[in-house]
Amino acid sequence: MKDEVVHLRVPAQPEYLALVRMVIAGTARIDPLLDDERVDDLRVIVSEACTNAIEALRVRADDQGIDPAALDSTIAIECHLSSSRVEVIIADEGGGFDPDDLDALPAVTDPSRLRIERGLGIPLIRALSDEAEITSGPEGTRVRVVLDAEAPVST
Amino acid sequence: MKDEVVHLRVPAQPEYLALVRMVIAGTARIDPLLDDERVDDLRVIVSEACTNAIEALRVRADDQGIDPAALDSTIAIECHLSSSRVEVIIADEGGGFDPDDLDALPAVTDPSRLRIERGLGIPLIRALSDEAEITSGPEGTRVRVVLDAEAPVST
Amino acid sequence: MIELGLELTERDGWAVLAVSGEVDVATAPRLRERLVGLVGEGRTRIVVDLEKVDFIDSTGLGVLVGALKRVRTNEGDLALVCTGPRILKVFEITGLTKVFAIHRSVDEATVSA
Amino acid sequence: MIELGLELTERDGWAVLAVSGEVDVATAPRLRERLVGLVGEGRTRIVVDLEKVDFIDSTGLGVLVGALKRVRTNEGDLALVCTGPRILKVFEITGLTKVFAIHRSVDEATVSA
Numbered sequence: 001m002k003d004e005v006v007h008l009r010v011p012a013q014p015e016y017l018a019l020v021r022m023v024i025a026g027t028a029r030i031d032p033l034l035d036d037e038r039v040d041d042l043r044v045i046v047s048e049a050c051t052n053a054i055e056a057l058r059v060r061a062d063d064q065g066i067d068p069a070a071l072d073s074t075i076a077i078e079c080h081l082s083s084s085r086v087e088v089i090i091a092d093e094g095g096g097f098d099p100d101d102l103d104a105l106p107a108v109t110d111p112s113r114l115r116i117e118r119g120l121g122i123p124l125i126r127a128l129s130d131e132a133e134i135t136s137g138p139e140g141t142r143v144r145v146v147l148d149a150e151a152p153v154s155t
Numbered sequence: 156m157k158d159e160v161v162h163l164r165v166p167a168q169p170e171y172l173a174l175v176r177m178v179i180a181g182t183a184r185i186d187p188l189l190d191d192e193r194v195d196d197l198r199v200i201v202s203e204a205c206t207n208a209i210e211a212l213r214v215r216a217d218d219q220g221i222d223p224a225a226l227d228s229t230i231a232i233e234c235h236l237s238s239s240r241v242e243v244i245i246a247d248e249g250g251g252f253d254p255d256d257l258d259a260l261p262a263v264t265d266p267s268r269l270r271i272e273r274g275l276g277i278p279l280i281r282a283l284s285d286e287a288e289i290t291s292g293p294e295g296t297r298v299r300v301v302l303d304a305e306a307p308v309s310t
Numbered sequence: 311m312i313e314l315g316l317e318l319t320e321r322d323g324w325a326v327l328a329v330s331g332e333v334d335v336a337t338a339p340r341l342r343e344r345l346v347g348l349v350g351e352g353r354t355r356i357v358v359d360l361e362k363v364d365f366i367d368s369t370g371l372g373v374l375v376g377a378l379k380r381v382r383t384n385e386g387d388l389a390l391v392c393t394g395p396r397i398l399k400v401f402e403i404t405g406l407t408k409v410f411a412i413h414r415s416v417d418e419a420t421v422s423a
Numbered sequence: 424m425i426e427l428g429l430e431l432t433e434r435d436g437w438a439v440l441a442v443s444g445e446v447d448v449a450t451a452p453r454l455r456e457r458l459v460g461l462v463g464e465g466r467t468r469i470v471v472d473l474e475k476v477d478f479i480d481s482t483g484l485g486v487l488v489g490a491l492k493r494v495r496t497n498e499g500d501l502a503l504v505c506t507g508p509r510i511l512k513v514f515e516i517t518g519l520t521k522v523f524a525i526h527r528s529v530d531e532a533t534v535s536a
């Protein structure tokens with residue numbers, strides 16, 4: 001079965017995020033498996049995963065009292081194109097976390113929702129993908145998502 | 156000294172070329188070291204180097220009587236951003252060649268120039284870069300170019 | 311440097327901030343700073359016009375939620391203008407369509423709110 | 424699939440082929456095929472309009488040189504229209520400004536040539 005892969009590795013810094021989104025969108029369009037809406041979903045997913053990676057690095061650098069850029073850390077992105085789906089893997093070198101131990105978001109009608117300025121990233125990744133898997137440890141985190149060509153997520 | 160690197164690896168196939176140009180242009184614009192004209196020069200350089208890589212793979216596949224895609228070969232591109240220059244390395248897994256043994260182009264006024272439909276790639280790479288180095292062997296070819304922020308190539 | 315356009319105009323007592331470009335972790339701090347600045351100047355009736363935003367992710371949403379909180383604390387209000395389906399989608403999925411008043415135009419936002 | 428626009432019109436006995444998009448090893452075969460087809464149909468007075476080309480590399484240049492050779496063999500001619508500095512630059516560096524008649528407009532190309 002066809003599996004063409006585009007690998008990208010960038011410094012774990014905010015200014016590379018737009019580039020990552022551009023590459024992912026450009027790759028997904030090489031074989032037009034996904035329609036424009038799903039390509040946009042993929043841009044959000046990848047942006048969320050990379051933002052978390054950058055944030056994790058910032059935390060690690062703060063702990064060490066240094067500039068995040070001094071860690072020279074990178075984010076590795078793989079985009080697999082097969083004949084029926086697009087699979088993207090985002091891997092970082094941050095300190096990891098327990099993906100099963102995230103606070104649930106308060107219900108949207110709950111007035112305390114207004115307190116939530118964060119915690120939307122992983123819910124978005126899960127909602128916009130057909131398959132999402134997060135593995136994390138002290139060496140880093142790996143987010144794997146799949147978007148199927150056949151089964152568009154409806155909004 | 157600052158050295159931020161973007162790594163990209165794509166299948167050695169024509170349909171990935173536009174993506175590679177997009178990434179290189181996008182990377183060069185992260186730190187606006189180069190003006191638009193020089194970013195365009197870089198797009199041409201990278202396109203020429205990748206075209207040669209794809210062509211080398213096609214030759215190798217023809218020799219083996221198979222489809223080039225079946226070789227599963229990739230092109231690796233590195234783009235280094237320092238504070239004074241952009242350095243790009245394009246490496247392929249083709250059969251290599253002797254860069255010092257290329258036919259010189261006939262003079263432009265020579266009527267035989269019309270016979271030349273090829274052989275313009277490497278001259279363009281050299282003309283558009285401030286520094287160009289080609290190393291090649293049976294395991295593959297590596298093209299390294301530098302564009303200085305300070306010394307624009309005049310046309 | 312990724313560009314984020316921030317253009318401030320005035321409409322019927324509302325401060326209208328038109329945002330253009332991509333709002334992510336690289337650019338959101340500039341949006342936050344601008345919104346915090348407005349509230350600091352006592353401008354607590356704010357419309358954020360997202361019509362020219364090509365991309366927004368949770369970092370951008372977080373800045374908007376933070377600003378909403380801030381204006382409400384100061385007895386003001388914050389309304390959004392957004393019709394683009396790709397931008398609306400992230401508000402919908404995160405449930406923020408129920409938190410923000412989202413209007414189809416600046417006119418609608420400044421009249422109805 | 425990368426798009427390459429190829430639009431054929433007719434002007435004073437010239438076949439005018441307006442190319443748009445990026446001409447590289449992925450798209451050049453389509454341009455070559457079209458030009459070979461024209462010559463095959465006996466259309467040997469050709470203007471290739473490059474005004475809407477965003478990118479061209481040596482593969483694209485090679486196709487144009489090949490077409491020029493082909494029309495000349497058939498006692499025809501091939502002229503280019505190009506004013507964009509980024510496209511002109513590759514013609515200049517490769518010396519092809521001396522091989523092709525490069526005009527500033529389709530009008531100029533079809534009148535003067």
Ligand SMILES: Nc1ncnc2c1ncn2[C@@H]1O[C@H](COP(=O)(O)OP(=O)(O)O)[C@@H](O)[C@H]1O
Binds near residue numbers: 056094097102119123
């Ligand atoms: N790649 C990662 N590395 C380390 N921690 C992470 C990573 N991704 C997520 N986390 C943790 O999970 C939390 C929730 O992530 P998310 O839902 O994206 O919201 P936010 O990033 O806005 O907090 C983060 O605050 C962080 O503690």
Ligand SMILES: Nc1ncnc2c1ncn2[C@@H]1O[C@H](COP(=O)(O)OP(=O)(O)O)[C@@H](O)[C@H]1O
Binds near residue numbers: 210247272275278
């Ligand atoms: N990456 C490469 N691998 C193998 N051979 C190469 C490579 N790059 C260039 N060559 C050889 O050098 C020749 C000249 O290259 P170039 O100047 O780019 O012109 P063209 O590719 O149009 O022939 C090619 O025809 C090829 O034989």
